[in-house]
Amino acid sequence: MTKYNTNSRTVELEVEDFGKCKWHVEAEKSVQYTVLESYKLFDIENRDILLGHLNSRRFIIIDEQVNIRYGQRIEEYFDHYNLECRFLPLEVSEQTKTIQTVLQLVEELDNFGLLRRNEPIIAIGGGVLLDIVGLVASLYRRGVPYIRVPTTLMALIDAGIGVKTGVNFHTHKNRIGTYHAPQITFIDKNFLKTLDQRHICNGLAEILKIGIVKDRTLFNLLEKYSTELITSKFQNPKISDVILQRSIGGMLEELEPNLWEQQLYRLMDFGHSFSPKLEMSAIPKLLHGEAVAVDMAFSTVLAAERNLISTTDRDRILRLTRLLKLPTTHKLFTPSLLFDSMHEIIKHRDGLQRLPLPIGIGQADFFNDLTEQEIEAASDTLQKLKENE
Numbered sequence: 001m002t003k004y005n006t007n008s009r010t011v012e013l014e015v016e017d018f019g020k021c022k023w024h025v026e027a028e029k030s031v032q033y034t035v036l037e038s039y040k041l042f043d044i045e046n047r048d049i050l051l052g053h054l055n056s057r058r059f060i061i062i063d064e065q066v067n068i069r070y071g072q073r074i075e076e077y078f079d080h081y082n083l084e085c086r087f088l089p090l091e092v093s094e095q096t097k098t099i100q101t102v103l104q105l106v107e108e109l110d111n112f113g114l115l116r117r118n119e120p121i122i123a124i125g126g127g128v129l130l131d132i133v134g135l136v137a138s139l140y141r142r143g144v145p146y147i148r149v150p151t152t153l154m155a156l157i158d159a160g161i162g163v164k165t166g167v168n169f170h171t172h173k174n175r176i177g178t179y180h181a182p183q184i185t186f187i188d189k190n191f192l193k194t195l196d197q198r199h200i201c202n203g204l205a206e207i208l209k210i211g212i213v214k215d216r217t218l219f220n221l222l223e224k225y226s227t228e229l230i231t232s233k234f235q236n237p238k239i240s241d242v243i244l245q246r247s248i249g250g251m252l253e254e255l256e257p258n259l260w261e262q263q264l265y266r267l268m269d270f271g272h273s274f275s276p277k278l279e280m281s282a283i284p285k286l287l288h289g290e291a292v293a294v295d296m297a298f299s300t301v302l303a304a305e306r307n308l309i310s311t312t313d314r315d316r317i318l319r320l321t322r323l324l325k326l327p328t329t330h331k332l333f334t335p336s337l338l339f340d341s342m343h344e345i346i347k348h349r350d351g352l353q354r355l356p357l358p359i360g361i362g363q364a365d366f367f368n369d370l371t372e373q374e375i376e377a378a379s380d381t382l383q384k385l386k387e388n389e
């Protein structure tokens with residue numbers, strides 16, 4: 001065997017029988033990105049998003065709704081620094097979260113003549129916009145840098161801080177996607193002031209998830225401050241900062257050692273086993289976090305039926321879900337949808353259920369032996385609990 005050492009990799013050459021050659025290539029790619037709290041990102045005196053570059057152009061893709069509320073201020077910000085910008089407001093929804101939209105954006109980038117390394121695309125919006133633009137950035141020229149500016153709670157604590165990108169395909173959620181880290185994500189909770197209450201609660205579903213499976217303190221804080229968080233839209237720093245920081249920190253702690261999802265036992269999949277099918281069946285009526293909440297309520301009941309958690313803890317979780325103005329059931333969440341979801345998730349998790357279930361508040365474990373009878377029984381119990389509310 002001969003080894004050729006180049007700067008960053010080793011190519012191994014084996015000469016097999018009959019003089020046939022075989023080369024084995026091994027390379028590693030290290031990924032680094034930053035998530036930075038930056039309050040009032042587009043106030044003139046805040047220079048964070050300039051990243052020290054005052055000579056390059058900016059290609060900005062912004063959610064149409066965010067553009068209506070903040071577009072003028074953002075344009076004035078870049079004008080102040082004499083930066084040439086191309087603004088592209090985009091109307092987004094789960095229905096337009098498609099590969100066709102990705103290709104339209106590629107067309108725009110090509111017309112702009114984006115430089116390959118030094119003109120990071122700036123994506124400003126909720127999870128839908130960030131997922132689409134992330135995919136565009138990962139495909140264009142096989143990957144160009146981009147910056148994320150999340151503007152919904154869901155995006156601030158989840159969609160905006162990982163490396164996943166994606167669009168829907170047929171009836172499948174995020175079926176086409178890549179892993180492409182942003183250069184940096186800016187966390188500015190000031191954007192939440194204009195978000196409607198339903199979308200605040202939608203993001204709270206993912207915070208609740210972290211509380212249930214890994215952070216009991218976070219769960220307790222949510223119980224204590226649910227109303228305050230919803231009515232103040234996270235603008236009360238004494239309460240909201242610690243909750244945002246624990247959520248982002250907790251999420252990144254789970255993502256970092258498993259960024260490319262090599263390991264398919266993922267705690268952050270709690271609430272994401274049965275919900276994708278529900279979400280896609282109920283579009284546009286049900287939001288992502290709402291579908292996740294229904295899945296979490298069901299999985300919690302499953303856990304209680306298995307005696308993994310007490311009925312007291314089960315009821316605490318269901319009560320908090322309701323306090324956060326999230327649903328615990330849905331008419332389309334039938335045993336038949338649950339069976340289909342289980343079959344789908346087994347494919348997604350490479351042959352095993354790998355189902356995360358709570359084993360107390362703030363802890364979870366994985367299970368591979370869920371039966372259809374259990375699904376039916378838990379579905380029945382959840383329905384009865386709902387009737388007795």
Ligand SMILES: NC(=O)c1ccc[n+]([C@@H]2O[C@H](COP(=O)([O-])OP(=O)(O)OC[C@H]3O[C@@H](n4cnc5c(N)ncnc54)[C@H](O)[C@@H]3O)[C@@H](O)[C@H]2O)c1
Binds near residue numbers: 152
């Ligand atoms: N990539 C990931 O790791 C990841 C993680 C979680 C969720 N997601 C994806 O995120 C999507 C959901 O994201 P979302 O909940 O942010 O939805 P969204 O992007 O649709 O935004 C919700 C609504 O709020 C509007 N909006 C955005 N910011 C606003 C603001 N500051 N003020 C007023 N209105 C505003 C949007 O126009 C939209 O109508 C789903 O498609 C889900 O699959 C991805």
Ligand SMILES: [Zn+2]
Binds near residue numbers: 292
């Ligand atoms: Zn989610």
